[in-house]
Amino acid sequence: MSNAQIEIQLIASLVAIACAIPGTFLVLRKMAMISDAISHSILPGIVIGFMFIHGSFSFVDNITFLSSFKQFLITYGLESPFIILLAAFSGVITVVLVEYIQKTGLVKEDTAIGLVFPALFSIGVILIAKNANDVHLDVDAVLLGELAFAPFDRLIIDGTDIGPKALWIIGVILIITITLLIAFFKELKLSTFDKGLAASLGFSPVVIHYGLMSVSSITTVGAFDAVGAILVVALMIAPAASAYLLTTDLKKMLLLSVVFGVLSAISGYWFARFLDASISGSITTMLGFLFLLVYLFAPSKGIIAVMYREKQQRTEVSLLTFLLHLKNHDDESERHVNHLNEHINWQKVRSKTVLELALKNNMIVIDNKIVSLTPKGDEFTTQAIDYIITNEDAQIEDMKDDFFLFRG
Amino acid sequence: MDLTEYIHLVFTDYTLRTITLGTAILGAVTGMLGSFAVLRKQSLLGDAISHAALPGIAISFLITGAKDSNTLLLGALVSGLIGTFWIRGIITKTHLKSDTALGLILSLFFGFGMLLLTFIQKQPNANQAGLDKYLFGQAATLVESDVWLMAIVTGICLFVLLLFWKEFKILLFDKDYAKTLGFNTKTIDILITSFIVLAIVLGLQTVGVVLMSAMLLAPAAAARQWTNSLATMVFLAAIFGAFSGVFGTAISASQNNLSTGPVIVLVAAVFVLISFVFSPSRGLLFKQIRFIKNRRALELHKTLAFMYHIAESHANISHPHEIKILNGFQGYTKGTLKKLVEKNYVTLKGSTWSLTKEGFESALNLYNQLNKDDE
Numbered sequence: 001m002s003n004a005q006i007e008i009q010l011i012a013s014l015v016a017i018a019c020a021i022p023g024t025f026l027v028l029r030k031m032a033m034i035s036d037a038i039s040h041s042i043l044p045g046i047v048i049g050f051m052f053i054h055g056s057f058s059f060v061d062n063i064t065f066l067s068s069f070k071q072f073l074i075t076y077g078l079e080s081p082f083i084i085l086l087a088a089f090s091g092v093i094t095v096v097l098v099e100y101i102q103k104t105g106l107v108k109e110d111t112a113i114g115l116v117f118p119a120l121f122s123i124g125v126i127l128i129a130k131n132a133n134d135v136h137l138d139v140d141a142v143l144l145g146e147l148a149f150a151p152f153d154r155l156i157i158d159g160t161d162i163g164p165k166a167l168w169i170i171g172v173i174l175i176i177t178i179t180l181l182i183a184f185f186k187e188l189k190l191s192t193f194d195k196g197l198a199a200s201l202g203f204s205p206v207v208i209h210y211g212l213m214s215v216s217s218i219t220t221v222g223a224f225d226a227v228g229a230i231l232v233v234a235l236m237i238a239p240a241a242s243a244y245l246l247t248t249d250l251k252k253m254l255l256l257s258v259v260f261g262v263l264s265a266i267s268g269y270w271f272a273r274f275l276d277a278s279i280s281g282s283i284t285t286m287l288g289f290l291f292l293l294v295y296l297f298a299p300s301k302g303i304i305a306v307m308y309r310e311k312q313q314r315t316e317v318s319l320l321t322f323l324l325h326l327k328n329h330d331d332e333s334e335r336h337v338n339h340l341n342e343h344i345n346w347q348k349v350r351s352k353t354v355l356e357l358a359l360k361n362n363m364i365v366i367d368n369k370i371v372s373l374t375p376k377g378d379e380f381t382t383q384a385i386d387y388i389i390t391n392e393d394a395q396i397e398d399m400k401d402d403f404f405l406f407r408g
Numbered sequence: 409m410d411l412t413e414y415i416h417l418v419f420t421d422y423t424l425r426t427i428t429l430g431t432a433i434l435g436a437v438t439g440m441l442g443s444f445a446v447l448r449k450q451s452l453l454g455d456a457i458s459h460a461a462l463p464g465i466a467i468s469f470l471i472t473g474a475k476d477s478n479t480l481l482l483g484a485l486v487s488g489l490i491g492t493f494w495i496r497g498i499i500t501k502t503h504l505k506s507d508t509a510l511g512l513i514l515s516l517f518f519g520f521g522m523l524l525l526t527f528i529q530k531q532p533n534a535n536q537a538g539l540d541k542y543l544f545g546q547a548a549t550l551v552e553s554d555v556w557l558m559a560i561v562t563g564i565c566l567f568v569l570l571l572f573w574k575e576f577k578i579l580l581f582d583k584d585y586a587k588t589l590g591f592n593t594k595t596i597d598i599l600i601t602s603f604i605v606l607a608i609v610l611g612l613q614t615v616g617v618v619l620m621s622a623m624l625l626a627p628a629a630a631a632r633q634w635t636n637s638l639a640t641m642v643f644l645a646a647i648f649g650a651f652s653g654v655f656g657t658a659i660s661a662s663q664n665n666l667s668t669g670p671v672i673v674l675v676a677a678v679f680v681l682i683s684f685v686f687s688p689s690r691g692l693l694f695k696q697i698r699f700i701k702n703r704r705a706l707e708l709h710k711t712l713a714f715m716y717h718i719a720e721s722h723a724n725i726s727h728p729h730e731i732k733i734l735n736g737f738q739g740y741t742k743g744t745l746k747k748l749v750e751k752n753y754v755t756l757k758g759s760t761w762s763l764t765k766e767g768f769e770s771a772l773n774l775y776n777q778l779n780k781d782d783e
Contacts, residue, residue, distance in 0.1 A: 118622030122670035284519020
């Protein structure tokens with residue numbers, strides 16, 4: 001691996017970690033779409049920052065304060081932090097606007113999000129188009145980033161090359177994020193899961209909310225340069241969503257989403273090299289693939305597990321119905337195996353599954369095609385009826401553990 | 409270029425006429441269907457669908473190798489539908505919430521689409537240039553057949569909308585009731601979602617993947633402010649959408665370097681802004697005015713009640729009192745006093761005031777809600 005390759009993977013991994021941390025909280029707080037809105041609406045901030053530095057505003061030179069401020073930024077090499085702050089500010093503005101519109105009660109929250117960010121993004125796109133000559137930004141770069149070129153933009157201090165600029169930017173942001181995470185972990189955790197309790201204990205929900213929003217904005221902007229708007233959203237939401245399907249422990253979830261993020265960043269890089277296509281697109285694809293795997297195969301919350309459980313429960317409910325039927329009818333004709341098909345209206349396969357399950361669990365005996373309850377089956381049914389009468393159906397689930405040798 | 413010249417051009421110039429007509433039709437159909445998306449609280453679904461359509465475009469190009477807009481849009485439709493149903497699957501089958509599902513599908517599908525697009529760009533196929541117009545849309549590439557397609561789809565939408573009007577309406581406002589009446593809510597749901605996907609896909613060529621959701625939302629959100637009736641809202645949204653298209657095209661045509669999509673979105677946003685501020689019943693401006701009016705009325709009542717309590721302690725209710733004693737009272741201003749005089753509740757004589765019989769009566773009944781016309 002060449003130096004540039006290692007640097008690209010390092011930047012991608014750091015971006016993944018920096019995004020996964022706020023992303024986890026956004027997913028838990030049901031604000032995932034805010035990250036999408038922020039990633040689009042920081043565009044005007046970035047463009048205006050660019051234009052300010054590169055002199056597209058003629059009025060800047062006429063106002064002494066602004067022109068000296070610009071001079072100050074350029075002399076101290078603070079252009080990128082300035083643009084990042086400006087863009088992050090426009091991200092926070094989005095959040096404020098969305099909340100303001102929502103508060104007026106004229107439209108619902110999701111509509112408010114959907115109205116604000118396309119408008120801001122349009123302004124950004126138009127500004128870029130109008131100043132195409134001055135601003136070295138193009139819209140493709142905005143959406144996709146230029147990860148492949150990141151190693152060529154070096155940070156040089158006093159003539160020595162100390163690494164790619166993007167690496168430093170995202171590194172600093174990551175350190176800030178981690179520091180804040182460790183410092184305010186319990187506040188964040190509390191306000192995420194129990195807003196009311198957090199507020200009554202004196203942690204201002206507003207401060208925590210805007211803190212999280214500011215960190216998300218800054219991370220988005222910092223990552224934006226390297227990987228583009230869409231990958232930022234994907235890196236925030238996808239690892240957290242995958243992790244959420246695997247665990248319900250916050251610390252584990254954070255850890256898992258970081259691992260997922262880094263894994264897809266590195267595998268995505270190699271996949272992109274193989275296809276000779278966009279790195280950020282390929283990282284997103286890897287994230288998608290990972291999510292698909294988790295979505296299908298997660299042990300208790302994956303689709304397959306859920307469907308299996310649903311099928312199991314359907315059979316067990318049928319079994320219970322069947323046992324209740326047996327208990328209610330002493331008549332031999334009612335308990336004949338063939339009769340059950342027509343009486344309870346089940347298909348053949350279903351009746352067979354239910355009968356077999358009942359037999360396996362010693363709930364019934366079949367004597368000359370006449371089904372009757374065993375003492376164990378009788379006891380089970382009696383208890384179940386008790387629970388049903390007292391409206392405590394949920395208890396039946398626990399009871400099943402005591403009685404069933406085999407599940408449906 | 410002045411206005412009359414521009415209007416003349418719209419009718420004579422082929423390109424301009426096609427684009428204007430196309431964006432107008434597009435605005436109308438998205439406004440119409442967007443009303444349903446907004447009322448069903450699915451506003452962001454449009455955003456997710458439009459992003460999810462991108463891989464479909466790329467894949468259908470990879471398969472056919474041709475840049476025929478109809479087959480590309482068919483691909484977009486299929487992948488948009490897959491995205492929509494996956495979102496539904498995530499929400500119903502797992503404990504992930506709708507916002508996570510939307511954001512997930514949006515970014516993952518879009519990223520995959522971009523991967524395919526960059527992959528296609530490296531292919532030695534001269535035909536591939538210009539696929540990226542679907543990102544931000546390029547109204548200038550609209551041709552007459554595209555406009556016809558839009559018109560036909562709009563016609564079908566309108567027909568289905570009218571045919572199933574009451575089903576859509578009942579599903580929108582009371583899903584459980586619709587179920588108990590025996591309507592197949594699932595089918596109606598799928599039908600309406602599919603039409604929303606269709607409308608979004610139609611707009612991709614003009615407005616692009618990124619901004620399409622605003623076309624769906626903005627006209628509907630604006631229309632919502634002016635009415636409480638579904639039919640009026642759908643109609644108004646269609647009008648707003650169409651005008652956004654026409655104005656947006658006009659503005660972007662009159663200047664260099666202005667892409668049509670973002671301008672249309674901004675025009676639609678202006679419609680929303682105006683509606684938010686100036687709508688008579690819900691708008692912020694009139695709400696504020698009503699608020700101030702109510703406060704004034706309350707102050708008037710408070711002053712009257714205060715006077716009543718003073719007058720009460722005298723045998724003659726019209727006994728004159730110094731105006732000065734009102735000064736310490738919070739609700740009292742010169743304006744309220746003048747208003748009270750106008751209403752004939754109070755008479756002024758020099759520096760004194762006295763309650764009239766009428767004023768006394770109305771103050772007596774002030775907290776009696778029967779006295780409605782006492783503004």
